[in-house]
Amino acid sequence: MEIFVHDTAFMIAYYRAQNELMSRDPFAKLWLRPTLKNWADQFAEHVSPHDGILHCFRNRFFLEELEELSSNQNRLLLINLGAGFSMYPYVLPEHVKTIEVDFPEIAEYKQEKIKKFTAEKKVPTRSVLHKAANITTKEGQQELAELIATYPNSKKAILIEGVFFFLTLSQIASVLSFCRNLLKEGDLLFCVSYETPLETSPVFDKLTTYFSEVLKSEENPFTVLSNSYYEELDSFDLLKKSSSVEVGEHFQGLPNDLNKQDVLNEFFYVLKK
């Protein structure tokens, strides 16, 4: 089997659809297609059986953060970089405006499908702009900056979820520098990454071996970041840190047979400019 980085977005939607109660994403099922179960089964067998439920916890964490933020802000612009088939806008209140950014393969397909789902009343009407751009390039960042400048009076929150693993350290630095320039004091940045200690674990080795075999991409950086990377991030304060396992424990949603050695625990960071 071969997959492209943008195909991973379908897989995450598949995971979220498997446990709507936990993910609180009732729309993930709109992106299902027959090949995804097969891929998820293979991933569970070769890498880790727990990734599905962990992605539900991830969605739950950021949805609740965004719900809290939107309840205090009547002019909120959510900018989701590498948005994939994330469906936050359709669960969040109507007043939230969203810009979703991804490669053209996803952004254009999603835009077309959302138009159809909205007309069929499968999703509520929301103000969502689908922007095709590579977030790591100067041109992509420039186009985005121009687009975002058309929302001058909104409080902004940037979400980068499930993306850093696929970027090099210098690409991550470039994306974060772009965010730093774009955000004003008090705006928020939400990030996700694997933490450095995981890098030497057998389950991470299985993950990188598997992706090296199936992922069609020029570079496979498989980047992990340390907690201190976020603590020391220039111009940002780290407000909160959590992880898939922590959220799972909170909701008593971790499987009884969970062996922590098999867990690809992702860390979640809430930062304030």
Ligand SMILES: C[S@@+](CC[C@H](N)C(=O)[O-])C[C@H]1O[C@@H](n2cnc3c(N)ncnc32)[C@H](O)[C@@H]1O
């Ligand atoms: C694992 S998926 C995560 C999707 C979504 N954030 C979620 O959590 O459901 C990674 C997404 O990032 C996108 N992506 C990766 N690198 C990107 C880049 N350089 N520019 C824009 N999108 C990118 C992929 O196309 C894919 O949709």
